[in-house]
Amino acid sequence: MKKNLFFSFLFLTFGVFAQEPEKVIEKINAKMAFVKDYTVNAHIDADIPMIKIMPSNAKIYFKQKDKVKIESKGITILPKQGFTELNTFLSDKSKYTAVFGDSLKIRDVDTRLINIIPNSTSGEIVLAKIWVDQKNAVIMRSQVTTQTNGTVKTDFKYGSQIGNGLPSELKFEIDVKKFKMPKSVAADINKTSADQKKAKEKQRTKGNITITLSDYKVNTGLSDSIFKEKKK
Amino acid sequence: MLFKNTYNEFIKIVSKPRSYLGLGALTVLIGLIIFAMKADGESMVSFVTASFEQTLSFNGKLVNGNLIAFIILQMLVVHIPLLIALVTGDLISGEAAMGTIRMLASKPISRTQIVLSKFTAGAIYTLVITLWLGILSLLVSHLVFGTGDLMVLNSDGLVILPEADILWRFGLAFCVAYLSLLTVATLSICLSAFAENSIGPIVATMAIIIIFTIIGSLDVTVFDTIKPYLFTTHMASWRSFFEDPVPFDDIINSIVILLTHIVLLVGITLFKFNRKDITS
Numbered sequence: 001m002k003k004n005l006f007f008s009f010l011f012l013t014f015g016v017f018a019q020e021p022e023k024v025i026e027k028i029n030a031k032m033a034f035v036k037d038y039t040v041n042a043h044i045d046a047d048i049p050m051i052k053i054m055p056s057n058a059k060i061y062f063k064q065k066d067k068v069k070i071e072s073k074g075i076t077i078l079p080k081q082g083f084t085e086l087n088t089f090l091s092d093k094s095k096y097t098a099v100f101g102d103s104l105k106i107r108d109v110d111t112r113l114i115n116i117i118p119n120s121t122s123g124e125i126v127l128a129k130i131w132v133d134q135k136n137a138v139i140m141r142s143q144v145t146t147q148t149n150g151t152v153k154t155d156f157k158y159g160s161q162i163g164n165g166l167p168s169e170l171k172f173e174i175d176v177k178k179f180k181m182p183k184s185v186a187a188d189i190n191k192t193s194a195d196q197k198k199a200k201e202k203q204r205t206k207g208n209i210t211i212t213l214s215d216y217k218v219n220t221g222l223s224d225s226i227f228k229e230k231k232k
Numbered sequence: 233m234l235f236k237n238t239y240n241e242f243i244k245i246v247s248k249p250r251s252y253l254g255l256g257a258l259t260v261l262i263g264l265i266i267f268a269m270k271a272d273g274e275s276m277v278s279f280v281t282a283s284f285e286q287t288l289s290f291n292g293k294l295v296n297g298n299l300i301a302f303i304i305l306q307m308l309v310v311h312i313p314l315l316i317a318l319v320t321g322d323l324i325s326g327e328a329a330m331g332t333i334r335m336l337a338s339k340p341i342s343r344t345q346i347v348l349s350k351f352t353a354g355a356i357y358t359l360v361i362t363l364w365l366g367i368l369s370l371l372v373s374h375l376v377f378g379t380g381d382l383m384v385l386n387s388d389g390l391v392i393l394p395e396a397d398i399l400w401r402f403g404l405a406f407c408v409a410y411l412s413l414l415t416v417a418t419l420s421i422c423l424s425a426f427a428e429n430s431i432g433p434i435v436a437t438m439a440i441i442i443i444f445t446i447i448g449s450l451d452v453t454v455f456d457t458i459k460p461y462l463f464t465t466h467m468a469s470w471r472s473f474f475e476d477p478v479p480f481d482d483i484i485n486s487i488v489i490l491l492t493h494i495v496l497l498v499g500i501t502l503f504k505f506n507r508k509d510i511t512s
Contacts, residue, residue: 051390
């Protein structure tokens, strides 16, 4: 009887641990699901090799499940991937298997790594790692490897909107190894190929984009028409 | 006397139909470029940003009046020398061919003043062409496409300049573009002093520009010593105003070299014209 009880306890314990990463993700998803839409002001600071751009401002509109619109007076550069893909992917439990990894302290917050392994090889996401603050049910860091865009690492900082799971700052680290100049367009008579080769060797392979988010307006009932592309 | 003769020279330029060819060609070319960019500008820009767009997304008005003006300036500064040479290459040789040079030399004005007045009239015509290029490319592009940040592609990468920081760059770029076109005008007037017909100096000017441009673009070490002294190497230095930070030292170097060419070519022309046999 004692032996049976011991094995039952052991099974139950392992059973609970096996459920745990999904439960953590469920909590995060529940928080995300509460936010039906939002608008936020973004200050974008991009430090990307081969691109020189001054800090710029934009307004970001978001509506569940994956509608995003960025409105800016000038030209802004944002990562292609990182705003909605991960959340959309995490919202469908059948698409992945979650496995706990190591614990890590990120900016004095205890986090736990969850490895997200897609169940299918045909999707865009190859592997995702998220470091989760389990107490607040928010992602503190993510590292997403995709088929086409390489690996994008994102650091999340939270402020007053932590209750809604909305960050106050996003810092993206992106891979810029693929950047190439179309020679026919960038013909520069004063630069020899040796100069260009030297410049290429000096070039960093990582770029950073920091987005500071402020003035969130949550669940105001954004119309779908906002997300429709205007004819140019 | 120099002023009066310059005025007469300019009247001569204005009265020739070929002088309007440049202005007309510019108007048509810029109109075509604006039409093409209005129709398909987005795809042209995405060709430039294609390698970045796998990782990054560009938001905002990429195709705007500032970008179109930059593209026009980039395309036309290469082709405008022909329009300039068409008029300035005829200034001395045209008179030699028609025989009016004898009458001109018999006036109470020195040969040096004749040459200087022709240079001044040629410089004014070049200024008119440059201003027309500026007005059409900037004003019309702004009217059609509106304003916005300027995205410039060079061999080091993309530079995105804020809208408020663009107008002075265009102003100075047009000044340097004018100086490079003035070098072309001076070259063709200089060649014109050696010729007895108009076609020779025009064709020779273009041939020199093409040869120098090819030498400049060939990545061969044997040409490395002469490349920095060719005026064609510095004709594109207006583009440097759209770099961040602006390489003022390089631009000043280009200006000095272009001015040296102008002074040398004017000197050669004066030397030749003062010894020119106009009696036979």
